[in-house]
Amino acid sequence: MNPRQALTQRDGVARTETLRRLGVSRHVLRSSVQRGDVIAVRRGWVALPDADPMLLAAARRGVFLTCVTLASRKGVWVLGDSQPHVAAPARSGHVKVSRGTVHWNEPVFPRDPDSREDSLENALILIAGCQPYESALATWESAMRQNLIAPGILERAPLPPTARRLLADARQFADSGTESIFQVRL
Template identity: 50%
Template sequence: MLSARHVVESAGGVAPTSALVDAHVGRAAVDRALACGELVRVRRGWIATATADPLLVGAARAGVVLSCVTEARRRELWVLDDDHLPHVAAPAHSGRASTAGALVHWSTPLVPRNPGTLTDEIENVLALVAFCQPHEAALAIWESALRKGLVDLRAMRRLDLPPAARRLCDEADPFADSGLESLVVPRLRWMRLPLRRQIWIVGRPVDLLIGDRLVLQIDGGHHVGAQREADIAHDAELALRGYHVIRVGYRAIIDDWPAVQSRIMRAVAQGLHLAA
């Protein structure tokens, strides 16, 4: 028979007491685990291990689920938002949740929520992200979810999506390679030039091909050491074949986009995006 602690750990560290009943763990075993500090009572109907994730414990205590950018970050999606205030979801017009210190999304979920879970379904997460976040930040999260295979656009379109989510569903590209790409492409569409992501040229993909010959390479945190040397060599090969390469980093895109855009505009003005 499984121990009380093992059952709760298997559920992610926080579980409804019904999970212990379903696992045939007796009341005496639960009381022993509580007495020795292996488990703690969160509130009526919920129990946790002593080392459980504080976000999950807080959600159980408040009667909400983790959602929006908080759950997106927990799922390791690309989240630009740096506000670490927990985002949670509760049923529309619910007066039961006690949510001090959290941003609460009072909404009817697209996908029904199991009352025994503390984290929202990915479809609900993305719908709340669409409502909560600026468009390009939300797009980066959506494309990150597509990249990880967590959601299917065809299935999303069959849901009763609100307008902001419907727009993201139409714009999201499942082939985006990074969150930075998700930010850059919409910012350049006004130029009305072909923008092709992850095109293979000289044996490797380039992040963005603008027109026929202008390559924008976007460096994330992994572009160091051997990766950096390979990038430099590839840039040289591209130049030998008539491509013009602009390489930018994370901070330039996030903190100094006007300078990046100006560089691209000047390259286009010189015709560096055109085939010879």
């Protein structure tokens, strides 16, 4: 398999170790980087030159897209927050972001080390503590309405109190984020 095909399978950004497992040799990868077909993002990470800028930035910084940023990317309703939200492991040195929010945490659900996107379940848990209650509830209900999460999985997870409350209050059949917010205010 050539590096471009392998990277295309991984949304344009991948660990070199992953590409090697997919059959891309070190020599072929090194040659692709020298030709400019593939760019070196950071140690152990490469990308296609036209890769998604958000995934590329996350790979450069060693973080995961999460919280409202991930929810919005997945088509879930969020109350506008233009600043990127990223997650970094609680014990991971330092992360520099020029703007946005870094959530330093240990995820409830394991993160895929080959992806720069967190799971939607982890993102919803972070939203519970990051956003105001009514906004967070609207996002949770949107994810449920679109069947993007399984409430049963969340019910069995060790959720923090804010997330547990949202899980109990969220309705799967809410029609819109504004309806969710209106219901809370009533």
